[in-house]
Amino acid sequence: MFVALICGIIQMKYQDEKEMLEKENQLLNERNELLSISYEDAAYNRKKYCIRVYNFRERSIKLERKRKFENYIKKQIL
Structure with a gap:
């Protein structure tokens, strides 16, 4: 049991x-x-993002986004 x-x-x-x-x-x-x-x-x-340094004297950077439309690439700065 x-x-x-x-x-x-x-x-x-x-x-x-x-x-x-x-x-x-x-x-x-x-x-x-x-x-x-x-x-x-x-x-x-x-979406492709990249960081670019445009002007070393001002120490500024910008964020870009690139989009592809058919054969064209549109770049947008954010």
């Missing part, structure tokens, strides 16, 4: 751990899917 009780307790413990791991796995899969979609969107909509 004592052995059956211990076996039942161990089985319940492993069942609880299994359920917890399945839930954690599901959450990680959902997070992975969200990050994959975000990465794909960012890669598709990426």
Whole structure:
């Protein structure tokens, strides 16, 4: 009887751990899917940024963004 009780307790413990791991796995899969979609969107909509130093005397820098439209490249200073 004592052995059956211990076996039942161990089985319940492993069942609880299994359920917890399945839930954690599901959450990680959902997070992975969200990050994959975000990465794909960012890669598709990426914009090129660069920093240029225009005048060394004034010590000013400017941030530029370049976008490509068909065969043309538009430069925008931010």
